[in-house]
Amino acid sequence: MKEFFATPRHGWELTGFITACAVIFFLILFVIHLTPSSFKKRMTIVLTFVAGLYYLLEFLIPAETHIGSRVVTNPLTSFKEPLSTALMITGSLALLLGVYNLFRINGRLLMRRKTGWQNGLAFFIGFFSMLTMAMLNFYFPTGRTPEEIAKLKPLAQTFANGADQWKGWYNVLFYGGFSALGATVFSLLAFYIVSAAYRAFRVRSPEAVMLLAAAMIMMLGLTPLGTYFLTGWIQPDSALAGLKMESIAEWILTILNGAAQRALIFGIAVGLIATSLRIWLSLERGQFFDVEM
Amino acid sequence: MGNIDRRILYLIALLVMTLPLFLKLPLPIADNKRSLDAFDAIEKVDQSKGNQVILLSVNFSPDTKGESLPQARAMVVHMLQRSKKFIIYTMSSTGVAGQQMVDDEAKAIAAELTKQGKPRAYGKDWANMGYKPASSPILEGMARNVPGFFTKDSRGTPVDQLPVMDNIKTADDIGMVIDVSPTASYELWIQALTSKFDIPLLLAPTSVMVPDTYPYLISGQAQGELRGVLGAAEYESLLVKNKMADQSSVGTRVMTSMAALNAYIMILIILGNVTYFRSLRKGEVTK
Numbered sequence: 001m002k003e004f005f006a007t008p009r010h011g012w013e014l015t016g017f018i019t020a021c022a023v024i025f026f027l028i029l030f031v032i033h034l035t036p037s038s039f040k041k042r043m044t045i046v047l048t049f050v051a052g053l054y055y056l057l058e059f060l061i062p063a064e065t066h067i068g069s070r071v072v073t074n075p076l077t078s079f080k081e082p083l084s085t086a087l088m089i090t091g092s093l094a095l096l097l098g099v100y101n102l103f104r105i106n107g108r109l110l111m112r113r114k115t116g117w118q119n120g121l122a123f124f125i126g127f128f129s130m131l132t133m134a135m136l137n138f139y140f141p142t143g144r145t146p147e148e149i150a151k152l153k154p155l156a157q158t159f160a161n162g163a164d165q166w167k168g169w170y171n172v173l174f175y176g177g178f179s180a181l182g183a184t185v186f187s188l189l190a191f192y193i194v195s196a197a198y199r200a201f202r203v204r205s206p207e208a209v210m211l212l213a214a215a216m217i218m219m220l221g222l223t224p225l226g227t228y229f230l231t232g233w234i235q236p237d238s239a240l241a242g243l244k245m246e247s248i249a250e251w252i253l254t255i256l257n258g259a260a261q262r263a264l265i266f267g268i269a270v271g272l273i274a275t276s277l278r279i280w281l282s283l284e285r286g287q288f289f290d291v292e293m
Numbered sequence: 294m295g296n297i298d299r300r301i302l303y304l305i306a307l308l309v310m311t312l313p314l315f316l317k318l319p320l321p322i323a324d325n326k327r328s329l330d331a332f333d334a335i336e337k338v339d340q341s342k343g344n345q346v347i348l349l350s351v352n353f354s355p356d357t358k359g360e361s362l363p364q365a366r367a368m369v370v371h372m373l374q375r376s377k378k379f380i381i382y383t384m385s386s387t388g389v390a391g392q393q394m395v396d397d398e399a400k401a402i403a404a405e406l407t408k409q410g411k412p413r414a415y416g417k418d419w420a421n422m423g424y425k426p427a428s429s430p431i432l433e434g435m436a437r438n439v440p441g442f443f444t445k446d447s448r449g450t451p452v453d454q455l456p457v458m459d460n461i462k463t464a465d466d467i468g469m470v471i472d473v474s475p476t477a478s479y480e481l482w483i484q485a486l487t488s489k490f491d492i493p494l495l496l497a498p499t500s501v502m503v504p505d506t507y508p509y510l511i512s513g514q515a516q517g518e519l520r521g522v523l524g525a526a527e528y529e530s531l532l533v534k535n536k537m538a539d540q541s542s543v544g545t546r547v548m549t550s551m552a553a554l555n556a557y558i559m560i561l562i563i564l565g566n567v568t569y570f571r572s573l574r575k576g577e578v579t580k
Contacts, residue, residue, distance in 0.1 A: 223548060
């Protein structure tokens with residue numbers, strides 16, 4: 001069965017395969033939709049358990065077992081990769097859902113001329129201009145020779161001849177627009193920190209003093225401010241080398257921070273196991289589970 | 294002094310951050326063990342048998358390019374100077390932008406080196422393998438069949454037509470993984486690949502993520518680290534010392550701004566607390 005799904009297909013065979021899969025998928029979805037709500041819940045519980053059981057057994061069963069002279073490999077391992085790929089593909093549907101949602105919200109804003117409809121218009125202009133230029137830049141890249149362009153179909157030749165234009169526009173939109181704006185928004189954090197430093201960082205308790213002291217040492221130890229101006233005069237091989245700002249900062253990161261981070265990692269891991277177990281055994285209250293089992 | 298207008302604070306911050314960039318006042322950067330270890334780790338990658346390619350995993354978006362791009366650039370300079378073959382890969386859709394930026398930097402550096410008589414070419418010295426979403430099982434699958442995972446590069450060239458991917462079949466042929474990312478994607482590499490197959494891992498997180506990485510550095514699961522833009526500046530300093538660059542690049546220039554901004558923030562904290570304690574003494578506020 002794995003070979004049936006994993007065999008590469010091309011041309012009409014591929015189209016037919018995808019169409020057949022889509023039809024079967026929607027048929028199954030339709031049949032499930034017709035079933036009563038209690039059946040859907042039970043089916044969700046069973047499928048969740050089976051899916052989790054697969055990964056648990058795949059992990060616990062040894063990769064190879066010697067039975068007499070025979071070597072038996074774990075039969076579940078060969079399905080791991082295709083299943084993960086299938087999961088990834090299912091997850092990518094969320095991307096489509098996100099785009100659909102954006103279209104719906106901004107489209108409604110624009111069509112009904114609600115307050116802020118200009119933002120909706122800006123969204124559609126940005127979306128389609130970036131999509132168009134990125135696709136033109138991808139399918140008609142610069143660097144093609146006239147002989148290579150001549151082999152294309154007439155319409156494609158027209159687009160291929162404008163490759164420099166598409167690249168130029170793509171660079172303006174991507175590097176000049178998207179990239180620069182993204183970095184700018186992140187950079188605003190610096191100003192928030194400046195405001196917080198003056199208005200909010202108050203030494204109100206001994207813990208606040210320790211926090212502030214550690215923060216000051218880190219700021220001094222990780223920039224030339226401390227390493228050069230403050231303790232730059234201490235030679236690295238002298239007896240006082242441990243008092244260099246970068247050494248103190250490294251000590252805080254390694255000893256104090258390292259211990260705390262390890263504790264966090266363990267705590268998160270234990271919490272993750274507990275939560276995962278509850279989800280696997282359908283013990284979580286949520287959208288599909290009205291009553292804890 | 295009590296209540297300085299926010300706009301004045303922001304204006305001074307802007308001047309403090311930007312003036313050092315124009316005045317070009319590079320400050321000396323202290324050596325750091327983590328950056329030194331990262332430098333030595335790349336030096337030690339032995340590609341004499343035609344395998345041991347370096348996998349540069351770039352997962353940053355334009356938001357963090359201020360820190361991540363100088364880190365990636367410094368290591369790309371090192372690898373191209375020493376003719377260490379590498380492939381650029383991203384596992385996140387938002388990382389495609391960063392991947393493109395690093396590829397563009399590699400092209401520019403390669404062109405510069407070619408002018409200096411050290412020819413470097415795309416496909417032969419490095420390749421951009423594009424975006425492929427990954428999870429732990431998928432990376433484990435990649436470990437068994439690398440060309441099966443990277444079937445084409447970002448330009449559509451099949452992997453068997455890329456000289457950089459010659460002799461690269463399994464995880465044993467990967468010499469190192471370098472993770473340049475503002476997220477904890479290094480955990481996925483440790484879980485799926487580097488710990489299992491004993492592949493050295495270098496980290497290049499943003500400054501905010503640095504404390505989170507220390508347990509992995511202490512335990513030896515990561516062999517070196519570039520700590521944010523400071524790490525990039527330290528690495529550039531190492532490149533200059535080892536005559537792989539004539540002068541320090543953007544990482545070092547930015548450090549002067551960072552030092553100035555840190556000094557400004559410390560002054561503001563002290564000023565704010567002095568104002569607060571004065572008000573306490575006058576009875577204007579309660580603790």
